[in-house]
Every structure is written in C-alpha cells, then in structure tokens.
Amino acid sequence: MSKNIGFFSIFILGFITYYFFDLFYFKNIQQFFKEIFHSKAIAHVMAYTITLIPLVITSKILSPTKSISSLFSLDKSIIKGFTLAFLGTSPMLIGYGIHFKISTAINIESLFINTISSAFFEEIIFRAFLIGTLYRFTRLGFLSSILLGSLLFAQVHLYQSQNSMELIEIFAITFLGSAFFAWIYIEQSFNLWSAIFLHFFMNLYWEIFTVSENVAGNLYGNLYKLLSIFLIIAIIVYYKRKNKIPFQITWRMLFSKSTEAQS
Incomplete structure (x- = not known):
C-alpha cells in the first residue's frame, strides 16, 4: 500500500512540476531560441524538449532500470x-x-x-x-x-x-x-x-x-x-x-x- 502511495505521489508531483514549468517558462524558452535560430519551428522543439525534463526525471525515478526510450515507448x-x-x-x-x-x-x-x-x-x-x-x-x-x-x-x-x-x-x-x-x-x-x-x-x-x-x-x-x-x-x-x-x-x-x- 505504501509503495502505491509513493508511486502515485511521485507521479503527481512530477507532473505538477512539469505543468507549472511549462506554464510559466515555455513561451520564454521558445522566444529565447527563436532569437538565436530565427526559426519558430526550432524554437518550438527546443522549448518542448527543455520543459519535458521534469517528466523524464520523474519517469526515471519511478522506473530507474528502464531506458528513456523504453519509458516513453x-x-x-x-x-x-x-x-x-x-x-x-x-x-x-x-x-x-x-x-x-x-x-x-x-x-x-x-x-x-x-x-x-x-x-x-x-x-x-x-x-x-x-x-x-x-x-x-x-x-x-x-x-x-x-x-x-x-x-x-x-x-x-x-x-x-x-x-x-x-x-x-x-x-x-x-x-x-x-x-x-x-x-x-x-x-x-x-x-x-x-x-x-x-x-x-x-x-x-x-x-x-x-x-x-x-x-x-x-x-x-x-x-x-x-x-x-x-x-x-x-x-x-x-x-x-x-x-x-x-x-x-x-x-x-x-x-x-x-x-x-x-x-
């Protein structure tokens, strides 16, 4: 029971961290890379990649023995x-x-x-x-x-x-x-x-x-x-x-x- 509570707690905390990171910083990160590469498309990919870091960390904490590619199927x-x-x-x-x-x-x-x-x-x-x-x-x-x-x-x-x-x-x-x-x-x-x-x-x-x-x-x-x-x-x-x-x-x-x- 405590294992399940721990799993769901980490899962929820990880997603909440991602959610607010994305909410407050996605547009700023996107604008930063847009000024560097002068490309809205590249900036969009970079912003997504960076804001996904909390989900990557959360997934590795929940299943440390699995690779990133496996965790995200x-x-x-x-x-x-x-x-x-x-x-x-x-x-x-x-x-x-x-x-x-x-x-x-x-x-x-x-x-x-x-x-x-x-x-x-x-x-x-x-x-x-x-x-x-x-x-x-x-x-x-x-x-x-x-x-x-x-x-x-x-x-x-x-x-x-x-x-x-x-x-x-x-x-x-x-x-x-x-x-x-x-x-x-x-x-x-x-x-x-x-x-x-x-x-x-x-x-x-x-x-x-x-x-x-x-x-x-x-x-x-x-x-x-x-x-x-x-x-x-x-x-x-x-x-x-x-x-x-x-x-x-x-x-x-x-x-x-x-x-x-x-x-």
Missing part, C-alpha cells in the same frame, strides 16, 4: 507505427482530396509545428507519460488510466472554440480522440510510434486541405475521420485475431487489472 518499431497510421488514415487523404481544396496559405514552419512537433511531443506527454505510466506500471485499468490524460488533452484544445457549443464539441471530440489514441498505443504493444504517426497524418490532412478552422470540423471532415478510425480498429482487430494475439484491453481490465497484465 519509443523503443518499438517505427515502420509498424508508420504503416498502420498511413493505411488507416487513407480515407481522410482520399476523401479530403475529393471534397476539399488544397490550402494556398500553408506556412512551412507552422505546418511543422502543428503536425510533426505537436504530434511527437503531445503523444509523449499525454499518451506515454500520463496514460502509459499509469497503465503500464500500476494496477489501474484502461478507463482509470486514461481519465486524467484525456481530460487534460481535451482541455488544451479548448482555445479553438468560439462559443459554448463549439467548446462542448471540441472537448468531446478531443477527449474521445485521446481515448482512441490510447487504445491504439496499448493494443500495439505500447508502440507510441503508432499514435505519433496517426496524430501526425490526421493533423497533416486537416492542415493541407481546407477542411475546417478547428477540430469540431464539418460533415465531410468528420465523416472521413470516422472512416479512418473504423479502418484502423478493423486492421488492429483483424491482425490480432489472425495471429491469435490476445488483446491488452478486455472488459475485465477497464477499471483494474491483475499484476500479470502489467507491462
């Missing part, structure tokens, strides 16, 4: 993650290509930030640390593990809302999206690259086509996104059943799981 197959995400998001690419025009106002640095940088770092923070640490190293089940990370993931996207209805829509979409990304991450044997590339391609297609100004989207924007989600689920389920690979998440593991089921 970056030691899995990049090719498998890329292939699943690319094939799975093909309905978005094809559908958006049919129904929307290519944006004529694409800024390369902004595109980099909103696709590569955001996808990589947000998945590390929300999926690998906030959700992955709890699910992999505690007895919390799937729903118990994703609650905090998904709520925070939804909260950081609320700035896109212009009114109360959009706020509700964006919160619901991003919360459920976080749960979906977490399911993929876990069912792919904790391969964070699957979630990173999925996040990347979804953001990329949303950016390069004139779909919508925010994640609330519209009829065709959301239709092809849903088709991509169904396709990804179908691919994972088919592959696991064909190869007789047990599912990580079952009805018995929604709220708690046995010690044997932990990573």
Whole structure:
C-alpha cells in the first residue's frame, strides 16, 4: 500500500512540476531560441524538449532500470507505427482530396509545428507519460488510466472554440480522440510510434486541405475521420485475431487489472 502511495505521489508531483514549468517558462524558452535560430519551428522543439525534463526525471525515478526510450515507448518499431497510421488514415487523404481544396496559405514552419512537433511531443506527454505510466506500471485499468490524460488533452484544445457549443464539441471530440489514441498505443504493444504517426497524418490532412478552422470540423471532415478510425480498429482487430494475439484491453481490465497484465 505504501509503495502505491509513493508511486502515485511521485507521479503527481512530477507532473505538477512539469505543468507549472511549462506554464510559466515555455513561451520564454521558445522566444529565447527563436532569437538565436530565427526559426519558430526550432524554437518550438527546443522549448518542448527543455520543459519535458521534469517528466523524464520523474519517469526515471519511478522506473530507474528502464531506458528513456523504453519509458516513453519509443523503443518499438517505427515502420509498424508508420504503416498502420498511413493505411488507416487513407480515407481522410482520399476523401479530403475529393471534397476539399488544397490550402494556398500553408506556412512551412507552422505546418511543422502543428503536425510533426505537436504530434511527437503531445503523444509523449499525454499518451506515454500520463496514460502509459499509469497503465503500464500500476494496477489501474484502461478507463482509470486514461481519465486524467484525456481530460487534460481535451482541455488544451479548448482555445479553438468560439462559443459554448463549439467548446462542448471540441472537448468531446478531443477527449474521445485521446481515448482512441490510447487504445491504439496499448493494443500495439505500447508502440507510441503508432499514435505519433496517426496524430501526425490526421493533423497533416486537416492542415493541407481546407477542411475546417478547428477540430469540431464539418460533415465531410468528420465523416472521413470516422472512416479512418473504423479502418484502423478493423486492421488492429483483424491482425490480432489472425495471429491469435490476445488483446491488452478486455472488459475485465477497464477499471483494474491483475499484476500479470502489467507491462
């Protein structure tokens, strides 16, 4: 019992330290590196890298024998993650290509930030640390593990809302999206690259086509996104059943799981 209390205490303290470090210093660090490199994209990456230090330290304290790449689930197959995400998001690419025009106002640095940088770092923070640490190293089940990370993931996207209805829509979409990304991450044997590339391609297609100004989207924007989600689920389920690979998440593991089921 005391071991569990100690684990959760370190986890919470580490995240709170990161949260306030990011809140008060991210923009200053970003501005500092922007003046040095004269690049908003490089500055964004550097600011994220530095503000993530508290999470790296926290993860090593919680699991000192594991490598950083293992703790953040970056030691899995990049090719498998890329292939699943690319094939799975093909309905978005094809559908958006049919129904929307290519944006004529694409800024390369902004595109980099909103696709590569955001996808990589947000998945590390929300999926690998906030959700992955709890699910992999505690007895919390799937729903118990994703609650905090998904709520925070939804909260950081609320700035896109212009009114109360959009706020509700964006919160619901991003919360459920976080749960979906977490399911993929876990069912792919904790391969964070699957979630990173999925996040990347979804953001990329949303950016390069004139779909919508925010994640609330519209009829065709959301239709092809849903088709991509169904396709990804179908691919994972088919592959696991064909190869007789047990599912990580079952009805018995929604709220708690046995010690044997932990990573």
